[in-house]
Amino acid sequence: METPAGQPPLRRxxxxxxxRLLAAAHEVFRDRGLSATLEDVARHAGVGIGTAYRRFANRDALIDALFEDMIAKVAAMAVEAAEDPDAWRGLSTSLERVCELQTFDRGLRDIMLGTGRGRRRQELVAERIKPTVDAMIQRAKDQGVxxxxxxxxxxxxxxxxxxxxTDHTGHPDLWRRYLHLMLDGMRIGGADGTTLPVALFPDGQPPSETLSLPQG
Structure with missing residues:
Protein backbone atom coordinates (compact mmCIF):
# COMPACT_ATOMS: atom_id res chain seq x y z
CA MET A 1 0.00 0.00 0.00
CA GLU A 2 1.32 3.44 -0.92
CA THR A 3 2.05 6.11 1.68
CA PRO A 4 -0.94 8.52 1.91
CA ALA A 5 -0.54 11.76 -0.05
CA GLY A 6 1.17 14.51 1.90
CA GLN A 7 2.97 12.14 4.24
CA PRO A 8 6.69 11.38 3.95
CA PRO A 9 7.62 7.78 3.10
CA LEU A 10 8.37 5.53 6.03
CA ARG A 11 11.92 4.48 6.81
CA ARG A 12 12.68 1.00 5.56
CA ARG A 20 4.59 -7.34 9.14
CA LEU A 21 1.68 -6.02 11.18
CA LEU A 22 -0.63 -6.00 8.18
CA ALA A 23 0.28 -9.60 7.34
CA ALA A 24 -0.23 -10.65 10.96
CA ALA A 25 -3.55 -8.78 11.13
CA HIS A 26 -4.79 -10.56 8.05
CA GLU A 27 -4.04 -13.94 9.64
CA VAL A 28 -5.45 -13.04 13.06
CA PHE A 29 -8.63 -11.44 11.76
CA ARG A 30 -9.07 -14.22 9.19
CA ASP A 31 -9.16 -16.84 11.93
CA ARG A 32 -10.75 -14.92 14.81
CA GLY A 33 -12.71 -12.10 13.24
CA LEU A 34 -12.58 -8.52 14.40
CA SER A 35 -12.82 -9.43 18.07
CA ALA A 36 -9.02 -9.68 18.06
CA THR A 37 -7.15 -6.71 19.51
CA LEU A 38 -4.18 -4.70 18.30
CA GLU A 39 -2.20 -6.37 21.07
CA ASP A 40 -3.12 -9.78 19.60
CA VAL A 41 -1.89 -8.65 16.20
CA ALA A 42 1.38 -7.25 17.60
CA ARG A 43 2.03 -10.50 19.45
CA HIS A 44 1.36 -12.55 16.30
CA ALA A 45 3.66 -10.26 14.30
CA GLY A 46 6.44 -10.58 16.87
CA VAL A 47 6.70 -6.84 17.50
CA GLY A 48 6.16 -4.78 20.63
CA ILE A 49 2.85 -3.09 21.25
CA GLY A 50 4.60 0.28 21.15
CA THR A 51 5.76 -0.46 17.61
CA ALA A 52 2.20 -1.40 16.66
CA TYR A 53 0.81 1.87 18.00
CA ARG A 54 3.49 3.87 16.17
CA ARG A 55 2.35 2.35 12.89
CA PHE A 56 -1.41 2.36 13.61
CA ALA A 57 -3.12 4.70 16.06
CA ASN A 58 -5.69 2.06 16.98
CA ARG A 59 -7.34 -1.11 15.72
CA ASP A 60 -9.70 0.82 13.43
CA ALA A 61 -6.73 2.38 11.64
CA LEU A 62 -5.27 -1.10 11.12
CA ILE A 63 -8.59 -2.42 9.83
CA ASP A 64 -8.85 0.54 7.44
CA ALA A 65 -5.41 -0.30 6.04
CA LEU A 66 -6.43 -3.94 5.56
CA PHE A 67 -9.60 -2.83 3.85
CA GLU A 68 -7.64 -0.67 1.41
CA ASP A 69 -5.39 -3.61 0.57
CA MET A 70 -8.42 -5.83 0.01
CA ILE A 71 -10.14 -3.27 -2.21
CA ALA A 72 -7.00 -2.91 -4.33
CA LYS A 73 -6.80 -6.69 -4.75
CA VAL A 74 -10.46 -7.10 -5.69
CA ALA A 75 -10.31 -4.11 -8.06
CA ALA A 76 -7.31 -5.66 -9.82
CA MET A 77 -9.24 -8.93 -10.22
CA ALA A 78 -12.17 -7.06 -11.74
CA VAL A 79 -9.99 -5.14 -14.19
CA GLU A 80 -8.24 -8.34 -15.29
CA ALA A 81 -11.59 -10.08 -15.79
CA ALA A 82 -12.98 -7.14 -17.75
CA GLU A 83 -10.10 -7.46 -20.21
CA ASP A 84 -10.95 -11.10 -21.03
CA PRO A 85 -12.43 -11.20 -24.56
CA ASP A 86 -14.78 -13.97 -23.40
CA ALA A 87 -17.27 -12.02 -21.29
CA TRP A 88 -18.73 -15.06 -19.53
CA ARG A 89 -15.32 -16.46 -18.64
CA GLY A 90 -14.20 -13.10 -17.30
CA LEU A 91 -17.33 -12.59 -15.22
CA SER A 92 -17.52 -16.11 -13.78
CA THR A 93 -13.80 -16.36 -13.08
CA SER A 94 -13.78 -12.99 -11.33
CA LEU A 95 -16.73 -13.98 -9.14
CA GLU A 96 -15.12 -17.29 -8.25
CA ARG A 97 -11.81 -15.64 -7.33
CA VAL A 98 -13.49 -13.09 -5.08
CA CYS A 99 -15.58 -15.80 -3.43
CA GLU A 100 -12.41 -17.81 -2.84
CA LEU A 101 -10.78 -14.76 -1.28
CA GLN A 102 -13.59 -14.12 1.17
CA THR A 103 -14.87 -17.62 1.93
CA PHE A 104 -12.02 -18.48 4.27
CA ASP A 105 -11.54 -14.97 5.55
CA ARG A 106 -13.79 -14.24 8.50
CA GLY A 107 -12.11 -10.89 9.03
CA LEU A 108 -12.84 -9.80 5.48
CA ARG A 109 -16.54 -10.51 5.92
CA ASP A 110 -16.60 -8.75 9.28
CA ILE A 111 -14.91 -5.70 7.76
CA MET A 112 -17.41 -5.50 4.92
CA LEU A 113 -20.55 -6.19 6.96
CA GLY A 114 -19.63 -4.78 10.34
CA THR A 115 -21.24 -1.83 12.00
CA GLY A 116 -19.67 1.59 12.33
CA ARG A 117 -17.65 2.10 9.19
CA GLY A 118 -19.30 -0.76 7.32
CA ARG A 119 -21.57 1.52 5.29
CA ARG A 120 -18.71 3.82 4.27
CA ARG A 121 -16.62 0.82 3.26
CA GLN A 122 -19.46 -0.45 1.10
CA GLU A 123 -19.65 2.97 -0.52
CA LEU A 124 -15.93 2.78 -1.28
CA VAL A 125 -16.43 -0.64 -2.85
CA ALA A 126 -19.14 0.86 -5.04
CA GLU A 127 -16.88 3.73 -6.07
CA ARG A 128 -13.81 1.59 -6.82
CA ILE A 129 -15.27 -1.65 -8.20
CA LYS A 130 -18.90 -1.23 -9.25
CA PRO A 131 -18.22 0.59 -12.55
CA THR A 132 -15.95 -2.25 -13.72
CA VAL A 133 -18.41 -4.93 -12.59
CA ASP A 134 -21.31 -3.14 -14.28
CA ALA A 135 -19.31 -3.00 -17.50
CA MET A 136 -18.53 -6.73 -17.26
CA ILE A 137 -22.20 -7.52 -16.77
CA GLN A 138 -23.30 -5.37 -19.70
CA ARG A 139 -20.67 -6.93 -21.96
CA ALA A 140 -21.85 -10.43 -21.02
CA LYS A 141 -25.41 -9.40 -21.84
CA ASP A 142 -24.26 -7.91 -25.14
CA GLN A 143 -22.52 -11.20 -26.01
CA GLY A 144 -25.77 -13.03 -25.27
CA VAL A 145 -24.40 -15.21 -22.46
CA THR A 166 -18.04 -22.99 4.69
CA ASP A 167 -19.06 -21.50 8.04
CA HIS A 168 -22.15 -23.69 8.24
CA THR A 169 -20.75 -26.99 6.96
CA GLY A 170 -17.05 -26.82 7.80
CA HIS A 171 -16.21 -28.19 4.33
CA PRO A 172 -13.72 -25.79 2.76
CA ASP A 173 -14.49 -26.37 -0.94
CA LEU A 174 -18.22 -27.06 -0.89
CA TRP A 175 -19.06 -23.45 -1.77
CA ARG A 176 -17.72 -24.04 -5.28
CA ARG A 177 -20.57 -26.42 -6.02
CA TYR A 178 -23.25 -23.90 -5.11
CA LEU A 179 -21.50 -21.03 -6.81
CA HIS A 180 -21.58 -23.03 -10.05
CA LEU A 181 -25.25 -23.82 -9.54
CA MET A 182 -25.96 -20.10 -9.26
CA LEU A 183 -23.75 -19.30 -12.23
CA ASP A 184 -25.65 -21.85 -14.30
CA GLY A 185 -28.86 -20.05 -13.32
CA MET A 186 -27.44 -16.74 -14.54
CA ARG A 187 -26.11 -18.00 -17.85
CA ILE A 188 -28.22 -18.16 -20.96
CA GLY A 189 -28.24 -21.81 -21.93
CA GLY A 190 -27.75 -22.94 -18.35
CA ALA A 191 -25.19 -25.59 -17.46
CA ASP A 192 -24.63 -26.51 -21.12
CA GLY A 193 -23.16 -29.89 -20.18
CA THR A 194 -20.83 -28.68 -17.43
CA THR A 195 -20.20 -30.79 -14.32
CA LEU A 196 -20.62 -29.39 -10.82
CA PRO A 197 -17.35 -29.29 -8.86
CA VAL A 198 -16.99 -31.07 -5.52
CA ALA A 199 -19.18 -33.97 -4.47
CA LEU A 200 -21.40 -33.16 -1.51
CA PHE A 201 -19.49 -35.17 1.09
CA PRO A 202 -17.27 -38.27 1.04
CA ASP A 203 -20.30 -40.58 1.46
CA GLY A 204 -22.47 -38.51 -0.86
CA GLN A 205 -24.67 -37.25 1.97
CA PRO A 206 -24.38 -34.17 4.18
CA PRO A 207 -24.31 -34.65 7.94
CA SER A 208 -27.76 -34.36 9.51
CA GLU A 209 -26.94 -31.09 11.28
CA THR A 210 -26.27 -29.44 7.93
CA LEU A 211 -29.88 -29.98 6.94
CA SER A 212 -31.37 -28.78 10.22
CA LEU A 213 -33.48 -25.66 9.95
CA PRO A 214 -33.93 -23.08 12.68
CA GLN A 215 -37.09 -23.61 14.67
CA GLY A 216 -39.48 -20.71 14.87
Whole structure:
Protein backbone atom coordinates (compact mmCIF):
# COMPACT_ATOMS: atom_id res chain seq x y z
CA MET A 1 0.00 0.00 0.00
CA GLU A 2 1.32 3.44 -0.92
CA THR A 3 2.05 6.11 1.68
CA PRO A 4 -0.94 8.52 1.91
CA ALA A 5 -0.54 11.76 -0.05
CA GLY A 6 1.17 14.51 1.90
CA GLN A 7 2.97 12.14 4.24
CA PRO A 8 6.69 11.38 3.95
CA PRO A 9 7.62 7.78 3.10
CA LEU A 10 8.37 5.53 6.03
CA ARG A 11 11.92 4.48 6.81
CA ARG A 12 12.68 1.00 5.56
CA UNK A 13 12.53 -0.59 9.03
CA UNK A 14 9.28 1.22 9.82
CA UNK A 15 7.72 0.08 6.55
CA UNK A 16 8.84 -3.51 7.22
CA UNK A 17 7.15 -3.38 10.62
CA UNK A 18 4.03 -1.97 9.03
CA UNK A 19 3.89 -4.74 6.45
CA ARG A 20 4.59 -7.34 9.14
CA LEU A 21 1.68 -6.02 11.18
CA LEU A 22 -0.63 -6.00 8.18
CA ALA A 23 0.28 -9.60 7.34
CA ALA A 24 -0.23 -10.65 10.96
CA ALA A 25 -3.55 -8.78 11.13
CA HIS A 26 -4.79 -10.56 8.05
CA GLU A 27 -4.04 -13.94 9.64
CA VAL A 28 -5.45 -13.04 13.06
CA PHE A 29 -8.63 -11.44 11.76
CA ARG A 30 -9.07 -14.22 9.19
CA ASP A 31 -9.16 -16.84 11.93
CA ARG A 32 -10.75 -14.92 14.81
CA GLY A 33 -12.71 -12.10 13.24
CA LEU A 34 -12.58 -8.52 14.40
CA SER A 35 -12.82 -9.43 18.07
CA ALA A 36 -9.02 -9.68 18.06
CA THR A 37 -7.15 -6.71 19.51
CA LEU A 38 -4.18 -4.70 18.30
CA GLU A 39 -2.20 -6.37 21.07
CA ASP A 40 -3.12 -9.78 19.60
CA VAL A 41 -1.89 -8.65 16.20
CA ALA A 42 1.38 -7.25 17.60
CA ARG A 43 2.03 -10.50 19.45
CA HIS A 44 1.36 -12.55 16.30
CA ALA A 45 3.66 -10.26 14.30
CA GLY A 46 6.44 -10.58 16.87
CA VAL A 47 6.70 -6.84 17.50
CA GLY A 48 6.16 -4.78 20.63
CA ILE A 49 2.85 -3.09 21.25
CA GLY A 50 4.60 0.28 21.15
CA THR A 51 5.76 -0.46 17.61
CA ALA A 52 2.20 -1.40 16.66
CA TYR A 53 0.81 1.87 18.00
CA ARG A 54 3.49 3.87 16.17
CA ARG A 55 2.35 2.35 12.89
CA PHE A 56 -1.41 2.36 13.61
CA ALA A 57 -3.12 4.70 16.06
CA ASN A 58 -5.69 2.06 16.98
CA ARG A 59 -7.34 -1.11 15.72
CA ASP A 60 -9.70 0.82 13.43
CA ALA A 61 -6.73 2.38 11.64
CA LEU A 62 -5.27 -1.10 11.12
CA ILE A 63 -8.59 -2.42 9.83
CA ASP A 64 -8.85 0.54 7.44
CA ALA A 65 -5.41 -0.30 6.04
CA LEU A 66 -6.43 -3.94 5.56
CA PHE A 67 -9.60 -2.83 3.85
CA GLU A 68 -7.64 -0.67 1.41
CA ASP A 69 -5.39 -3.61 0.57
CA MET A 70 -8.42 -5.83 0.01
CA ILE A 71 -10.14 -3.27 -2.21
CA ALA A 72 -7.00 -2.91 -4.33
CA LYS A 73 -6.80 -6.69 -4.75
CA VAL A 74 -10.46 -7.10 -5.69
CA ALA A 75 -10.31 -4.11 -8.06
CA ALA A 76 -7.31 -5.66 -9.82
CA MET A 77 -9.24 -8.93 -10.22
CA ALA A 78 -12.17 -7.06 -11.74
CA VAL A 79 -9.99 -5.14 -14.19
CA GLU A 80 -8.24 -8.34 -15.29
CA ALA A 81 -11.59 -10.08 -15.79
CA ALA A 82 -12.98 -7.14 -17.75
CA GLU A 83 -10.10 -7.46 -20.21
CA ASP A 84 -10.95 -11.10 -21.03
CA PRO A 85 -12.43 -11.20 -24.56
CA ASP A 86 -14.78 -13.97 -23.40
CA ALA A 87 -17.27 -12.02 -21.29
CA TRP A 88 -18.73 -15.06 -19.53
CA ARG A 89 -15.32 -16.46 -18.64
CA GLY A 90 -14.20 -13.10 -17.30
CA LEU A 91 -17.33 -12.59 -15.22
CA SER A 92 -17.52 -16.11 -13.78
CA THR A 93 -13.80 -16.36 -13.08
CA SER A 94 -13.78 -12.99 -11.33
CA LEU A 95 -16.73 -13.98 -9.14
CA GLU A 96 -15.12 -17.29 -8.25
CA ARG A 97 -11.81 -15.64 -7.33
CA VAL A 98 -13.49 -13.09 -5.08
CA CYS A 99 -15.58 -15.80 -3.43
CA GLU A 100 -12.41 -17.81 -2.84
CA LEU A 101 -10.78 -14.76 -1.28
CA GLN A 102 -13.59 -14.12 1.17
CA THR A 103 -14.87 -17.62 1.93
CA PHE A 104 -12.02 -18.48 4.27
CA ASP A 105 -11.54 -14.97 5.55
CA ARG A 106 -13.79 -14.24 8.50
CA GLY A 107 -12.11 -10.89 9.03
CA LEU A 108 -12.84 -9.80 5.48
CA ARG A 109 -16.54 -10.51 5.92
CA ASP A 110 -16.60 -8.75 9.28
CA ILE A 111 -14.91 -5.70 7.76
CA MET A 112 -17.41 -5.50 4.92
CA LEU A 113 -20.55 -6.19 6.96
CA GLY A 114 -19.63 -4.78 10.34
CA THR A 115 -21.24 -1.83 12.00
CA GLY A 116 -19.67 1.59 12.33
CA ARG A 117 -17.65 2.10 9.19
CA GLY A 118 -19.30 -0.76 7.32
CA ARG A 119 -21.57 1.52 5.29
CA ARG A 120 -18.71 3.82 4.27
CA ARG A 121 -16.62 0.82 3.26
CA GLN A 122 -19.46 -0.45 1.10
CA GLU A 123 -19.65 2.97 -0.52
CA LEU A 124 -15.93 2.78 -1.28
CA VAL A 125 -16.43 -0.64 -2.85
CA ALA A 126 -19.14 0.86 -5.04
CA GLU A 127 -16.88 3.73 -6.07
CA ARG A 128 -13.81 1.59 -6.82
CA ILE A 129 -15.27 -1.65 -8.20
CA LYS A 130 -18.90 -1.23 -9.25
CA PRO A 131 -18.22 0.59 -12.55
CA THR A 132 -15.95 -2.25 -13.72
CA VAL A 133 -18.41 -4.93 -12.59
CA ASP A 134 -21.31 -3.14 -14.28
CA ALA A 135 -19.31 -3.00 -17.50
CA MET A 136 -18.53 -6.73 -17.26
CA ILE A 137 -22.20 -7.52 -16.77
CA GLN A 138 -23.30 -5.37 -19.70
CA ARG A 139 -20.67 -6.93 -21.96
CA ALA A 140 -21.85 -10.43 -21.02
CA LYS A 141 -25.41 -9.40 -21.84
CA ASP A 142 -24.26 -7.91 -25.14
CA GLN A 143 -22.52 -11.20 -26.01
CA GLY A 144 -25.77 -13.03 -25.27
CA VAL A 145 -24.40 -15.21 -22.46
CA UNK A 146 -25.95 -13.55 -19.38
CA UNK A 147 -29.58 -13.20 -18.39
CA UNK A 148 -30.81 -9.72 -19.20
CA UNK A 149 -32.33 -9.25 -15.72
CA UNK A 150 -29.06 -9.76 -13.80
CA UNK A 151 -27.95 -6.60 -11.98
CA UNK A 152 -24.61 -5.54 -10.53
CA UNK A 153 -25.81 -5.88 -6.94
CA UNK A 154 -26.64 -9.57 -7.56
CA UNK A 155 -22.93 -10.45 -7.45
CA UNK A 156 -22.15 -9.28 -3.89
CA UNK A 157 -25.33 -11.05 -2.73
CA UNK A 158 -24.05 -14.26 -4.30
CA UNK A 159 -20.69 -13.72 -2.60
CA UNK A 160 -22.37 -13.41 0.79
CA UNK A 161 -24.43 -16.54 0.23
CA UNK A 162 -21.54 -18.78 -0.74
CA UNK A 163 -19.37 -17.39 2.07
CA UNK A 164 -21.77 -18.83 4.64
CA UNK A 165 -21.50 -22.35 3.27
CA THR A 166 -18.04 -22.99 4.69
CA ASP A 167 -19.06 -21.50 8.04
CA HIS A 168 -22.15 -23.69 8.24
CA THR A 169 -20.75 -26.99 6.96
CA GLY A 170 -17.05 -26.82 7.80
CA HIS A 171 -16.21 -28.19 4.33
CA PRO A 172 -13.72 -25.79 2.76
CA ASP A 173 -14.49 -26.37 -0.94
CA LEU A 174 -18.22 -27.06 -0.89
CA TRP A 175 -19.06 -23.45 -1.77
CA ARG A 176 -17.72 -24.04 -5.28
CA ARG A 177 -20.57 -26.42 -6.02
CA TYR A 178 -23.25 -23.90 -5.11
CA LEU A 179 -21.50 -21.03 -6.81
CA HIS A 180 -21.58 -23.03 -10.05
CA LEU A 181 -25.25 -23.82 -9.54
CA MET A 182 -25.96 -20.10 -9.26
CA LEU A 183 -23.75 -19.30 -12.23
CA ASP A 184 -25.65 -21.85 -14.30
CA GLY A 185 -28.86 -20.05 -13.32
CA MET A 186 -27.44 -16.74 -14.54
CA ARG A 187 -26.11 -18.00 -17.85
CA ILE A 188 -28.22 -18.16 -20.96
CA GLY A 189 -28.24 -21.81 -21.93
CA GLY A 190 -27.75 -22.94 -18.35
CA ALA A 191 -25.19 -25.59 -17.46
CA ASP A 192 -24.63 -26.51 -21.12
CA GLY A 193 -23.16 -29.89 -20.18
CA THR A 194 -20.83 -28.68 -17.43
CA THR A 195 -20.20 -30.79 -14.32
CA LEU A 196 -20.62 -29.39 -10.82
CA PRO A 197 -17.35 -29.29 -8.86
CA VAL A 198 -16.99 -31.07 -5.52
CA ALA A 199 -19.18 -33.97 -4.47
CA LEU A 200 -21.40 -33.16 -1.51
CA PHE A 201 -19.49 -35.17 1.09
CA PRO A 202 -17.27 -38.27 1.04
CA ASP A 203 -20.30 -40.58 1.46
CA GLY A 204 -22.47 -38.51 -0.86
CA GLN A 205 -24.67 -37.25 1.97
CA PRO A 206 -24.38 -34.17 4.18
CA PRO A 207 -24.31 -34.65 7.94
CA SER A 208 -27.76 -34.36 9.51
CA GLU A 209 -26.94 -31.09 11.28
CA THR A 210 -26.27 -29.44 7.93
CA LEU A 211 -29.88 -29.98 6.94
CA SER A 212 -31.37 -28.78 10.22
CA LEU A 213 -33.48 -25.66 9.95
CA PRO A 214 -33.93 -23.08 12.68
CA GLN A 215 -37.09 -23.61 14.67
CA GLY A 216 -39.48 -20.71 14.87
Missing amino acids: DAELNRQ LRTDVEGWDLPMIQLMVATI
